[in-house]
Amino acid sequence: MHAVVFAVLAALILASAIWVVALRNLFRAALSLGLVLLGVAGLFILLEAEFLAFVQVLVYVGAILTLVVFAIMLTAKLQTAPVTPPSRPVLPAAVVSSALFVLLLRATPAFVPPSSAASAPVPLARLGQELVGPLVLPFEVISLVFVAAIVGAVVLASARQPKRPASG
Amino acid sequence: MSLQPVLVLSHALFCLGVYGMLTRRNAVGLLLALELILNAAGLNFVLFGRAFGSAQAQAFTLFIIALAACEAVVGLGVILGLSRSAHTIFADQVNLLKG
Numbered sequence: 001m002h003a004v005v006f007a008v009l010a011a012l013i014l015a016s017a018i019w020v021v022a023l024r025n026l027f028r029a030a031l032s033l034g035l036v037l038l039g040v041a042g043l044f045i046l047l048e049a050e051f052l053a054f055v056q057v058l059v060y061v062g063a064i065l066t067l068v069v070f071a072i073m074l075t076a077k078l079q080t081a082p083v084t085p086p087s088r089p090v091l092p093a094a095v096v097s098s099a100l101f102v103l104l105l106r107a108t109p110a111f112v113p114p115s116s117a118a119s120a121p122v123p124l125a126r127l128g129q130e131l132v133g134p135l136v137l138p139f140e141v142i143s144l145v146f147v148a149a150i151v152g153a154v155v156l157a158s159a160r161q162p163k164r165p166a167s168g
Numbered sequence: 169m170s171l172q173p174v175l176v177l178s179h180a181l182f183c184l185g186v187y188g189m190l191t192r193r194n195a196v197g198l199l200l201a202l203e204l205i206l207n208a209a210g211l212n213f214v215l216f217g218r219a220f221g222s223a224q225a226q227a228f229t230l231f232i233i234a235l236a237a238c239e240a241v242v243g244l245g246v247i248l249g250l251s252r253s254a255h256t257i258f259a260d261q262v263n264l265l266k267g
Contacts, residue, residue, distance in 0.1 A: 021188030093190035149238035153245035
């Protein structure tokens, strides 16, 4: 049963990931990214990390994808500019990435899982205890990063146009 | 459930992300490829956390998702500012810092 579900999810993830990098239309690429994210969330459920699956759907599909779609629509005029440069050469990139794939496969030979005693699903309560116990410093640093990112994004994207002519 | 297939899948996801980073010129497309790479890393964390029964691995996947959200927010802010000031979103045409 697990194998069938995994095969379906893997096919979905791989096909959508190829669309993400190959489709010329950026809007469709973003929607394919949504499919990839949903597939990865399904894999999280398969790996018994349900909380992470919900976070993945909420944050990635709910927030990040919406932001990306907004950015694509706000810059749509520039994407079809008459001076659109040709896409980069595909062949060297394909060679580099497939060489990297082979290298990664060679670096991780048939992974032997540890004894089944250690291989247990992690209860959500333990995850919470880790977050407020040993990992409290990275947790707080992440919130600091959030504040910095929010302030930085507001400053970067705020509509101050001092040099624009009045017609703009 | 065997772990090797998931590992191969996350490798493939990572390499597709690298391919996207190398071929895209559009800055938004670069961000999309970056999300693929971060997802592959998160998938690996969850996989090995499941294999070794570690809660910290899941915590770090949470951190990865949070940092990906920050990165997307700042990146899209930069892209919007760029489209306003330089009138382009193609990463090759941005040479404001070139001496």
